[in-house]
Amino acid sequence: GAVVSQHPSRVICKSGTSVKIECRSLDFQATTMFWYRQFPKQSLMLMATSNEGSKATYEQGVEKDKFLINHASLTLSTLTVTSAHPEDSSFYICSAREARGEYTQYFGPGTRLTVL
Amino acid sequence: RKEVEQDPGPFNVPEGATVAFNCTYSNSASQSFFWYRQDCRKEPKLLMSVYSSGNEDGRFTAQLNRASQYISLLIRDSKLSDSATYLCVVNLGWGKLQFGAGTQVVVTP
Numbered sequence: 001g002a003v004v005s006q007h008p009s010r011v012i013c014k015s016g017t018s019v020k021i022e023c024r025s026l027d028f029q030a031t032t033m034f035w036y037r038q039f040p041k042q043s044l045m046l047m048a049t050s051n052e053g054s055k056a057t058y059e060q061g062v063e064k065d066k067f068l069i070n071h072a073s074l075t076l077s078t079l080t081v082t083s084a085h086p087e088d089s090s091f092y093i094c095s096a097r098e099a100r101g102e103y104t105q106y107f108g109p110g111t112r113l114t115v116l
Numbered sequence: 117r118k119e120v121e122q123d124p125g126p127f128n129v130p131e132g133a134t135v136a137f138n139c140t141y142s143n144s145a146s147q148s149f150f151w152y153r154q155d156c157r158k159e160p161k162l163l164m165s166v167y168s169s170g171n172e173d174g175r176f177t178a179q180l181n182r183a184s185q186y187i188s189l190l191i192r193d194s195k196l197s198d199s200a201t202y203l204c205v206v207n208l209g210w211g212k213l214q215f216g217a218g219t220q221v222v223v224t225p
């Protein structure tokens with residue numbers, strides 16, 4: 001199956017710093033990538049939909065100025081958590097959808113963010 | 117009310133036994149349906165799609181009832197490796213997926 005990578009897999013940072021997470025589709029072109037967040041024992045919640053070459057579409061309640069998304073190429077999307085606070089600590093997962101075919105979504109391995 | 121609702125479990129299942137659980141969804145315009153499995157601290161992985169006529173994939177059987185807006189998953193001959201959290205997922209269209217919080221299954225020797 002298609003492969004999606006995320007980097008870093010785990011990050012611990014101090015409150016107030018910014019953290020960038022990369023999501024890459026390794027063997028296919030992804031016109032659309034999705035960013036999710038999952039708190040312990042809760043469901044994955046869609047944060048935003050990222051389309052290559054255009055602005056991301058954010059879900060209700062997600063601050064676009066805090067969670068900056070850039071989808072500069074068909075294989076890379078980045079999520080930057082700006083001025084991170086402890087309540088931003090979560091599991092961030094991206095998924096990528098193929099540009100053709102059945103539009104199956106493939107999930108990255110996730111990034112565990114801990115803000116101290 | 118949650119948009120995709122699941123019994124969190126855990127369902128403790130002896131190895132070799134059968135376990136079944138459901139999920140309900142609130143959006144009647146949902147287009148397609150899936151079961152994913154998620155292992156502890158890992159990403160979700162697609163287990164199977166769910167079709168209106170019901171479908172089977174090895175030991176796994178999924179059913180969809182659009183009228184009642186519920187989806188079920190049955191696992192036969194449970195293996196220790198089936199221990200995981202099973203996520204009910206609804207596709208609203210345009211790739212937007214709604215996830216349930218998951219049902220935890222623990223298969224015991």
